[in-house]
Amino acid sequence: MTASASIDYLKNLKNKILSYTEVDEELLNHWLRYYKRIDVKKGDTLISPGQMVEHFYYVAKGCIYYYKLEEGEQKVLEFYTEDIFFTDLPAYVKETPSDYYLRASENTVVYAILKTDGENSFKKSHQLERFGRLSMQEAFMKIFTRVERLSNRTNEERYLRLLEKRPDLLQRVPQYLIASYLGLTPVGLSKIRKRISISQ
Amino acid sequence: MTASASIDYLKNLKNKILSYTEVDEELLNHWLRYYKRIDVKKGDTLISPGQMVEHFYYVAKGCIYYYKLEEGEQKVLEFYTEDIFFTDLPAYVKETPSDYYLRASENTVVYAILKTDGENSFKKSHQLERFGRLSMQEAFMKIFTRVERLSNRTNEERYLRLLEKRPDLLQRVPQYLIASYLGLTPVGLSKIRKRISISQ
DNA sequence: GAAACTTATTAAACCAGTTTAATAAAATAA
DNA sequence: TTATTTTATTAAACTGGTTTAATAAGTTTC
Structure with missing residues (x-):
C-alpha cells in the first residue's frame, strides 16, 4: 500500500467525523494523529475472546465481521465495511475481556485510536464529545434496525x-x-434461496 | 398525588443525571425546570403510530411498554420501569412519525423534556453533552444485550x-x-412454562 | 356476588426451520 | 493442471414452535 493511499484514508476519516458535527480544523488534525493504521489480512483477527478491547476503530477499506462462538457455532452480529466506526462496544465500555471475535473477511485496513486518547479528546473538546454522542446515537440506530x-x-x-x-x-x-x-x-438459508428461485 | 412526592421524583431524576457525570448544581437545576410531569393512566398511550416524538422521557413511577402493531399483533420491544430514560428513539432522532406505541401497563408518572430544550442544553453545556453521550451509550448497551x-x-x-x-x-x-x-x-410461552414445571 | 370481560391453558394439526449426512461445486494451493 | 480444502446444495427424519379453537381461571364492573 502506498503512502498517498494511506493519506486518502485519513482524509475519509476526517470527513466522516465532520459529517457528525463541526470541529475546529486545528483541533481535529491534532486528535487525528492518535489514530494508528492497522492492516488486517483476510482471516486474521483484530480481537479474540478473552482480550481487552482498548481501541475504537474505523474501517478504511475491507470488511470486518463481528461474531461469537456459541456451542462451537459462529453467531455473526454485524459486518463492518468501508467508512464506518466499530469496536466490540460492550467490552470497550465495560473494560472487561471480550466475548467476541473481530475478524477480517478480506484484506482490510482499519484505523485505531486508544480508548484513553479518545476519552481525553471528549473531555478536552465539547465538539468531539458531541461527535462521540452522535456516533453512539448512530450505533444505536443501527442495532435498533437490526432488532x-x-x-x-x-x-x-x-x-x-x-x-x-x-x-x-x-x-x-x-x-x-x-x-x-x-x-x-x-x-436453512439454502432452502430459502431455493424457495425464492422457484417462486419466480 | 401530593406535591412532596412530586418533588422526590425530581430529586431522583437529578440523581439519575448525576450518576452519569458531574454537572454544576446551578446549571442542572436550571435545565431540570424544563422537565414537565405527565401522569399516564393504565392503558393510556404517550405515543401512537403517526405521531411525532418531541420529548425525551424519564419514568418516575410505573411501567411504559414500547411496542408495534405488526399484522394486528403486538410486538413488544421493551418495558421501561422506574428510574430510566426512554423515548421512541428512531422517531425522536429522525424526526419522522412514530411506528410505535408507548403505553402504560399501570398508572405511571413520567417527566418529559422537549427535544429542542434537551438539544439546547447539550449545545450550551459540555457536561450535559457528556450526559447525553453516556445515556445514549447506556441505551446502546441495553439493546445490545437484547440482541x-x-x-x-x-x-x-x-x-x-x-x-x-x-x-x-x-x-x-x-x-x-x-x-x-x-x-x-x-x-408458545404457556407450553414452555408447562415444560419447565414438569421438568422440576 | 353475578355478569362480562380479560387472560392463561390445553389439544390437535401443521409448518418452517434443524440435524445429519451425502454430494456437488467452487476456490485455493501445489 | 491436479489435488485439496472450503463452501453450497439436497434429502430425510425430526422438533419447537404456530394456528385455531375450546375451555378454564382471574379480574373488573355494576
Whole structure:
C-alpha cells in the first residue's frame, strides 16, 4: 500500500467525523494523529475472546465481521465495511475481556485510536464529545434496525431485505456467514434461496 | 398525588443525571425546570403510530411498554420501569412519525423534556453533552444485550433468564406481553412454562 | 356476588426451520 | 493442471414452535 493511499484514508476519516458535527480544523488534525493504521489480512483477527478491547476503530477499506462462538457455532452480529466506526462496544465500555471475535473477511485496513486518547479528546473538546454522542446515537440506530428486523419479519423477508439493502455483502462474504447473521443454518438459508428461485 | 412526592421524583431524576457525570448544581437545576410531569393512566398511550416524538422521557413511577402493531399483533420491544430514560428513539432522532406505541401497563408518572430544550442544553453545556453521550451509550448497551439474547439462546433459556433478571416484570405485566417480548405467542410461552414445571 | 370481560391453558394439526449426512461445486494451493 | 480444502446444495427424519379453537381461571364492573 502506498503512502498517498494511506493519506486518502485519513482524509475519509476526517470527513466522516465532520459529517457528525463541526470541529475546529486545528483541533481535529491534532486528535487525528492518535489514530494508528492497522492492516488486517483476510482471516486474521483484530480481537479474540478473552482480550481487552482498548481501541475504537474505523474501517478504511475491507470488511470486518463481528461474531461469537456459541456451542462451537459462529453467531455473526454485524459486518463492518468501508467508512464506518466499530469496536466490540460492550467490552470497550465495560473494560472487561471480550466475548467476541473481530475478524477480517478480506484484506482490510482499519484505523485505531486508544480508548484513553479518545476519552481525553471528549473531555478536552465539547465538539468531539458531541461527535462521540452522535456516533453512539448512530450505533444505536443501527442495532435498533437490526432488532426490528430480527423480531418482526420472517426469515425469507429478512433475507430479501438484506439482498436489497446490502447487495455487496452477498458478493464479498461467504453465504454461511450471511446465514449466521440472519440467525439460520447454512442449510436453512439454502432452502430459502431455493424457495425464492422457484417462486419466480 | 401530593406535591412532596412530586418533588422526590425530581430529586431522583437529578440523581439519575448525576450518576452519569458531574454537572454544576446551578446549571442542572436550571435545565431540570424544563422537565414537565405527565401522569399516564393504565392503558393510556404517550405515543401512537403517526405521531411525532418531541420529548425525551424519564419514568418516575410505573411501567411504559414500547411496542408495534405488526399484522394486528403486538410486538413488544421493551418495558421501561422506574428510574430510566426512554423515548421512541428512531422517531425522536429522525424526526419522522412514530411506528410505535408507548403505553402504560399501570398508572405511571413520567417527566418529559422537549427535544429542542434537551438539544439546547447539550449545545450550551459540555457536561450535559457528556450526559447525553453516556445515556445514549447506556441505551446502546441495553439493546445490545437484547440482541445477544435474542440471537443466541433458546426461547426456554430466554424466558428463564428474564425470570431471573427482571422477576418484577412477570408480576406487573400480563403474560401475553412477556410472550411478545420474547418473540412468542401466548400459547408458545404457556407450553414452555408447562415444560419447565414438569421438568422440576 | 353475578355478569362480562380479560387472560392463561390445553389439544390437535401443521409448518418452517434443524440435524445429519451425502454430494456437488467452487476456490485455493501445489 | 491436479489435488485439496472450503463452501453450497439436497434429502430425510425430526422438533419447537404456530394456528385455531375450546375451555378454564382471574379480574373488573355494576
